[in-house]
Amino acid sequence: MELKIFLTVFGTIFLAELGDKTQLATFLFAAESDVSRWIVFLAASLALVLSTGIGVLAGEFLSEFIEPKFLHYAAGAGFIVIGVWTLWTAGG
Numbered sequence: 001m002e003l004k005i006f007l008t009v010f011g012t013i014f015l016a017e018l019g020d021k022t023q024l025a026t027f028l029f030a031a032e033s034d035v036s037r038w039i040v041f042l043a044a045s046l047a048l049v050l051s052t053g054i055g056v057l058a059g060e061f062l063s064e065f066i067e068p069k070f071l072h073y074a075a076g077a078g079f080i081v082i083g084v085w086t087l088w089t090a091g092g
Helices: 002-017 021-031 037-063 068-089
Strands: none
Touching: 021 037, 037 068
């Protein structure tokens, strides 16, 4: 069961992060000729770990007051709203 959850979380986050603003920003920092790739890697990794930790703590906190099913609905609705907004603003 733990492996299934691990693989689900890993796959979901990995696919969601591919080609997003974070990866593009990291790409641009690493493209600088006078920048250590290790420093870029370590800084980006630490930032992602910290932001993920905040997400885990926030999810744990909210799940004590809100039914997890509704958190899933809210997250899904949020993604839909962001997607519609992105499509709407891209046209004009």
